[in-house]
Every structure is written in structure tokens, then in C-alpha cells.
Amino acid sequence: MRRALGPIDAATPFNAAPSASAAFSTSAALSANPPKKKGVVAKPAARTGRTLRLSKNTRTATARPPAPGERRALRKRVVLSNTNALEVRGLADLSTQNASRLREMGFEGQVLGLSNDSVDALRALEAFKATQGWSLFRRPASLIRRETVELAECMDGVAQQKHVERRMLFGERGGGKSVLQLQAMAMAYLRGWIVVHFPEAKAMTIAHEAYRPINSKDGSTAYIQPQYTARLLGNIAKANHGVLTHMRLSKPPELPVPVQSNISLLRFVELGAGDAELAWPVWRALLSELTTPSQEGTEGLQRPPLFLSMDGVDHAMRHSAYLDTAARPIHAHDLTLIRDFAAHLSGTSPLPNGGMVLAASSASTRPSTPTLDHVLARNEAAAYSPTYTTLLSNLHAHISALATAKDVDLSALHTLPSTPSTQIPATLLTQLKHLRTHLTSLARQNRSPADLLAALAAHAPKLPEWNPYLPLDSRVADCMASVTVQKVAGLSKAEARGMLEYYAQSGVLRQTVTEGLVGERWTISGGGVVGELEKAAVKARF
Amino acid sequence: MEGAVLSRTGFRRAVAACQHPAKRRVAQQPRRFFATPTDAQGRDEITPAPEVRLTNDPDQFSRSSTHADTPSAPSASRARGQSNRNTVANGRQYRPRDGGGGSGTGSAPDLRRLRIAPASPSYFTATPKYTDDLLMLSALHRRHQLLPILPPGQAPRVAWKTIDQYKTELAEPVRAKMYGVLVQLLKRLNYIHPSLLPEEVATALQGFKREVQPHLNVPKPVPVSQYGVAVAVGRRKSASATVHLVEGTGEVVINGKSLSEYFGRLHDRESCVWALKATARLDKYNMWVVTDGGGTTGQAEAIMLGVGRALLALEPDLKMAVRRAGAITRNPKRVERKKPGKLKARKMPTWVKR
Structure with missing residues (x-):
């Protein structure tokens, strides 16, 4: 009751002074001045969000917002030197002279710098990454590890015998796959090879680039990425400036525009780099020029070996994020650039002048690629299985000569490493350990040597097998079938x-x-x- | 003469009591236990007052024995001790006249003359049971102080009762200092060589020991296999880790993965190998670990504990170094349970006015 009266009391206070405009009125002040009707006032907008509105919660624009692409540029910026870092005295460079004699000159296990022109070429190829620690040191340098020396020797063999080394690097995150690839690029550059590098397969497959279908020769539909191809051509032109200047077109290209017949390859590539519409035919023509067989001797057409590499290949071994006209995902191998690389990686497109195709997987941005994982494991095990078989045959000969099982010498099995290394893949290491346990127990029971031989026969190397109940990506499996895989540990x-x-x-x-x-x-x-x-x-x- | 001295000391005490409290202790005599032997006394002369037994002798309380009860009369005290022993031998308690055989004179006690004497001479102290214990222990000490003792630090480890336990048992206001004196005596008696420890001392010590002796819980020794592999288990929070440690080159495999694959955080990796790192043994051993439960930090620290234990099995001399590194002691902290009425273990719901 009291509460109900409250507002009325408040509205007509007893001591309310009558207003000046109604001096003789005895009515209550409020009645004399009826309250004005309020006009329709725009209500404040309904609150959005659930945050408390305080001055500290509102964002004020203190500076201009970053321009389009500015943040990306900052994120992708590669800093290659640090003036605060000390200059390392006596730091030799990886040069033309020592690139093929790393082992003889005792550079294995040492850090070698990169000369300025290699740095420029590698920078043009986008071989340096922002996540690598280049910005900590005075100038770019890298460790010459055992794998680097092996790659260098492999490249020497390639140059002499004109064969193709097709290889894929995989391994743990931070293991040095990309830097090993960078070193290979630098060595190829120093050897005067043509270097073509796809810096990140992810950038090509996540549907951030424009694409367009074309009909390929075999009737299937492929997809070109004109802008990306143009940029890639630009990179190639910058990186291989010196080599391409001295090479000329050998056959008239199929281009929608007329081109000078003996134009230098550098000019030709720059033509493609400048016009996205021309980029794809220029890329095709460039690839066919580079894979034209050299003529014998030093006269006539000469083409150097080709170095092809791609980082983050996992993304190119699965469906891409692009969609076709029926809104089905496009397989990454249907993108023409990746298709060309995959053809060289699998060996279906030959490199008559020799060369190296080096793919590197990515462990930090790793997509799910079951087929690739399986093929990598199988190829790795297959590479070791001859050693395994030799070990078994040695043991077989040893046991056959024994009188009693007690005298068996299993020292070859006891020196196995405890962890899977670059030499022994995990699957075969497990099998060898089982064999060791089996033989040891048989020897302890003093069984006949025939039993030991039977155990040996039962432990023939078994390569990993694909689960038949899962769909196999046959294009990836075919592409990777004969590729040498190398674990970078x-x-x-x-x-x-x-x-x-x-x-x-x-x-x-x-x-x-x-x-x-x-x-x-x-x-x-x-x-x-x-x-x-x-x-x-x-x-x-x- | 004697009265004069007493009145003088009494007067002095009264004066001292009125003085400043901080100075009051100066006037007091240095504390001395009742049974502390002095040079003036023989070794066996002071014994606690025996229990007073009632005998059949009707006149047993009629003798005036005031001067004989004072401790200042050694000969009388000894005589009394002997006589008491006799009385105890005669009969443990009061028996009616008919039952009594030995003394012959047997008649009902004269209740008018009956004086009920306390069982213990400490009865009139503030803490009689404590004083009894103290006297008993000091008597034991005095009696056996010539027995050979163990070298310092070699006495068997014993957890004595805490002062709270002791006070509760006795229901007497024992102060910390008083109990400290008692424990000092206990420790001294505990130092007697175990092969010569008298039965009475062992029995007496038993009464002052805690029910549960934590020092008797000896951890099971970690075995080292014939291949030189030590296997130990470590725990932390709700994680546990079984560590296989063997001589090697510093390789680490945890649940089939390498250290960097299993622990992304650098701190956790350091924790795992901390026992080895702190003892400069990191490149001398290989670790093979199976761990489960808990989170990453818990697993890392469980591994640390397991490595510490396994390392001690292989190199026991490193114990102090590993302990200093903190890789021996199990951290017993667990997640505190949630309570009703609270949002978490301790967090209260938001306070609302109505």
C-alpha cells in the first residue's frame, strides 16, 4: 500500500509552488501544466554483444588501419641479416669450387656461408622462409651435414651421367628438410643448372589463386593458375638470369602472340611473367625448351641439367580446395603446375639433360595424406630391405655351419640401434628385434640349428601393406611408386x-x-x- | 638457626617477586632435578620414594618419621628403602589380621592414625606423571651410562612421540622445554649399543616411541637387470612413468617418440632429463620411458622422478647430488577435491545481494 502511494505523493508534493503562468488557479500544479507528450525519440540501438560497455572496452582507432596486404607482407617478410650479430671470422662460402668437393675439403659438420649472388637467386626463388632463423645472424649460412654432402655427390653423378635423381625428403618438424632443399638449390645454382622451385605447395592448392579449366591433350580437364604461373615465371627469370640470357628458343612456341624466333629464353620467360594470359603457354614452352636434349659436343643446342623442387609436397598429394563445375573437389594433380612437377617426380616426363627432382614434405602444416604416408613408409622400408636380406643370408650361412645352437653369434643383431634412424626404418627395425628375441630364446633352449634356420625363414622382411578397406589415392601412389625417399633426422x-x-x-x-x-x-x-x-x-x- | 635461614631465603624470594619480572629469575637457584646425583651423594643413594604399602603392622604409621623422610639424611633414606623392600616382600596390600602370617602382631589398623600416602613422591608436583617418567629415565641413564655407545649419527632412527601425543596421554601440562629434556634422555639411551642394550631400557624406550615408525618403511630397492637396465617408476600429480635407464649416449624415447616429438615445451624436456643433467650424466645414459596419465607437466616430472630413482640404482653415490637436484622426493600434491557449495575446491559462487 505504501509503495503504491509513493509515486503519487512524489508527483504532488504538498509544498508544490503553483507555477507563475497560472497565478489564480487552484488546481494542482501538474494539472495546470499537463505534461507534454513526448515526441517519438529514437531509442538507443539495442545492445549488441555481451561485453560490458566501458570506455576501456571500446576500441579507438589510434593509427591508420593496415593497408590491404600490409600484414601479409609483414608476416612473410624474410630478414636475412642482423647487424647486431657478430661477424664470424673465416666463414667460407659455398662456392663453385668447393660445392663438388665438400667431403674432401672437410666441410662436413661445418657451417658455410652463401655468396651474395646465390643469396639473390635463392631469395628470388623464395627459398628462404620467415620461420627459419636467418635473422639471427650477420649473413645467411648453413650447416653442411652428411645429407648435404651426399646430395652434392649425387649431383656430381647426375651431371656426369645425365640421369635424373628423383627424391623426396621427409622427417620430423624442424629437421632441416627445407634447408637441405635450399642447399641443393644453391649447389645447383652454383653448378649452372636451371633451378625451378615451387616454394609452397600449400599456396597452390588452398584455392587462394585464380584458376581456369583447360582441355589437356588426353581429353581430361586440367586447371591452370595464370597469375601464380606468371609469378613463378618471374621468379625463375630472376633466379636463373645468367643462364637463361645465353639460351635461345630452339623451336617456335605455340603462343597467341607472335614472338621473335631467336629470342633469348630470359626475355621469353619475362614475357610470360609480365602477362598472366601468356603465362601458361610460356611455361609449357619453357619446360619443353629445357627438356630438349642437348646436342653432342660443345656445338649446337646446349641445355644444362634442370633442378626442380617443391616444398610442402603433402598438400600436392591430395584433393585441393578448388572445386570443379559440379562443385566436386579437384585433385591437386589436376592443377597443371603440380601435374608437371608430379610427372617429373614420378619419372613419366624425362629430363634428357639430367637433373634432380627434389620434393620436401612439410611437418608443421601437415595435412592428412594417408596414401603418401603409406608410400613413404613402404619406399623407405624397401630401400633398406636389401640390407636386411643380406643380414639374413649371412646369418643363414653362419647357422648352417653350426653344430649346436648354443654357439650362435648374434652380434650383428645386438648392434641394432635402439631408435629408428635414417638407416633403419621403424617397421624393419621392429621385425629385426623380433627376430633377435626369437633366435636368442631358441639358442638358450639349445634347439637344433634347423629350428634356427626355420625361424630365419619365418622372418623375411615384410614391407608395410595398404589397408585394403581404405580408398587408395592411386594417382599419388603411382606418382610416388619409384621415388627415392630420404628421412631427414x-x-x-x-x-x-x-x-x-x-x-x-x-x-x-x-x-x-x-x-x-x-x-x-x-x-x-x-x-x-x-x-x-x-x-x-x-x-x-x- | 635453621628457621632463621629459611625466613631469610623466604624474605629474599618475597622481595624478588616484587621486583621487575625480567630480573626475577636471577634470584632463583639453577634448576636441579630431584634425582640428579651430586658429588656429596653416593651413586645409589637417591631413589624415588617407594610406594607406601599397608602392612599388618598396626603401628606402622605411628612412628614419627619426619626426619627420616627428608632427602638430606642419606643413611636414613637407605634404611628406609631397605625396610620398604621388606614390606613389599611381606605383602602387597593391606590384609586383615587373620590372613596375616609373617609379622605376628596383626590387628586392625588404627584408622585414626592412618595416613594415606601418595603412590609417587612426585604426587605433589604439578606434573607427577611427567616427573615420574623423567626420574625413571634419568635413573636408567645413570645406571647404564657406562655402557658403550654408538658413534655419533649411527643410532637407530626412532620417531619419538610428539609433545602433543605425550601431553594427551598424560593429561598433564607438559611444556616444550620439559619434553625436550625428556627426549634428550631418550636419545642418549637410544645411543647405547644395541647388542648390549639392557632389557629394561628397551622396554622403557618402547613406551616413548610412536605407534608407527616411518623410518622402518624402507623403499624396495630398484633392481638392475643382467643387461644393466634399471627400471624405476616415478609419479607426479596423476601421471606415472616407468623409466628404463641403461648406459648409452643420451638418447631418449618416450612412448615410442623422441623427446622433442613428445614434449613440445622446452621446460618439460629439461624436466625429463633433469636428474641426469644435474649430475652431468646426460650423455652417458639412454632412457626408454612409458608414461601415462596426467598432463604434460605431470608426465615430465614423473619421468624426472623415475630417472632419479633409476640413476640411484646404477650409481648410489649420486644420492646427495640427485637429492639436491630435487629428483628423489615425490611431490605429494594432488588436485584438491571440489566441495559442495563451492564452484571449485575453494572458489565461492558470485556474491549476490538478494
């Missing part, structure tokens, strides 16, 4: 020491490089994984 301790000494000389590691420090950092980095080594030694701030 951690560094050895000697290599890790070279790396840490380089860090120390650059002034980013302020500790004395001792055996203890090397061992500790090697273990912490998961057995010498380079990226982790850098993280543990340089980037970590405890």
Missing part, C-alpha cells in the same frame, strides 16, 4: 657441435661450447633436430 653430435660453435661465434650463444653442452643440447633437441637445437640454444630465454 637429427644431426650427429659432431654436426651439432659445429652448429653450436657457429652460434657461439655469432654471439647468440654465450656459453663455452663443451662436450657436456653439446650432449645436453643434442638430447634436449630430441636427438639433434636442427630446429629444436636452435630453439634450445638460441631462442630459449630461461
